[in-house]
Amino acid sequence: MSYEHILFTEVDGVATLTINRPQVLNALHTGVIAEMIHAVDRVRDEGTARVLLLTSTGRAFCSGADLSGGGAGGGEESKLPRSAPDAGKVLETHFNPLMERLFSLPVPFITAVNGAAAGAGCSYALAGDIVIAAKSAYFLQAFVNIGLVPDVGSTWLLPRLAGKARAQAMMMLGERIKAETAADWGMIYQVVDDEALMDTANALAAKLAKGPTQSYALIRAGIRACMDVTLTEGLMVERHNQLKAGRTADFAEGVTAFLQKRPAVFTGK
Structure with missing residues (x-):
């Protein structure tokens, strides 16, 4: 177009x-x-x-x-x-x-x-x-x-x-x-x-x-989901989103960079 x-x-x-x-x-x-x-x-x-x-x-x-x-x-x-x-x-x-x-x-x-x-x-x-x-x-x-x-x-x-x-x-x-x-x-x-x-x-x-793109996506979705639910339901949303975030390459890079005392280089993956 x-x-x-x-x-x-x-x-x-x-x-x-x-x-x-x-x-x-x-x-x-x-x-x-x-x-x-x-x-x-x-x-x-x-x-x-x-x-x-x-x-x-x-x-x-x-x-x-x-x-x-x-x-x-x-x-x-x-x-x-x-x-x-x-x-x-x-x-x-x-x-x-x-x-x-x-x-x-x-x-x-x-x-x-x-x-x-x-x-x-x-x-x-x-x-x-x-x-x-x-x-x-x-x-x-x-x-x-x-x-x-x-x-x-x-x-x-x-x-x-x-x-x-x-x-x-x-x-x-x-x-x-x-x-x-x-x-x-x-x-x-x-x-x-x-x-x-x-x-x-x-x-x-x-x-x-240059940031952790999938983490951003989960934050966006998590906030939207939690605006109209109970605390218990919100905690479950966070739990499932943390599972997804913890499986990203950016999480692994973030932890490695923290331990090595250097800035993280995120790829959005």
Whole structure:
């Protein structure tokens, strides 16, 4: 597939997916999402990338669904009578499959939020394992302004990150949450100066690309599995994941390097 709406590169184990529609603040329609899914599937299936970095061009990370270009209500649902639209159809066919893919990646996933992250863009930004935001960035759930509800995992993700009270107020009031506030609330990992964003994100990606990839994958899966289970069930998840991690070549290398008092050289195996 040739890409029209995104940029995709892979260098030294770091795959960088960049939404490239700055003229519309990187708004998303089905074509953009299809390209993003294709790129994420490459990361999953080709096995050469050891980390995914998601960012965007221009002054916004993503303004959400492109309401004028099939982002919400385009595709098959546009054939329905105007009196009976299915505003959720495109979630089922495009937006949600992308979110599921991002969560189930076998490699770490970083987001570098370079500006406004609204609606679906907010969801994708906050889905990162590690979220770094520029000081000028903000997060917004403004669905109430057009009579819709937050989607693309927002009502699942935000209460877990910011707590029910803050998440609910953010969604019901349609308030902008500045990057520094988001960091204070525990929504994101770090805020940096705008000009330092990509250097910071790239340095972090490079570090993760040299780490124990399978361990990272098990950490990602373990956290997701343990968010909705009892302590006893969580302990069992950890027990099974430790079994898998203990059988990797990176574990053997890590122990050897520790005993030899040298830095470990992980291969992701």
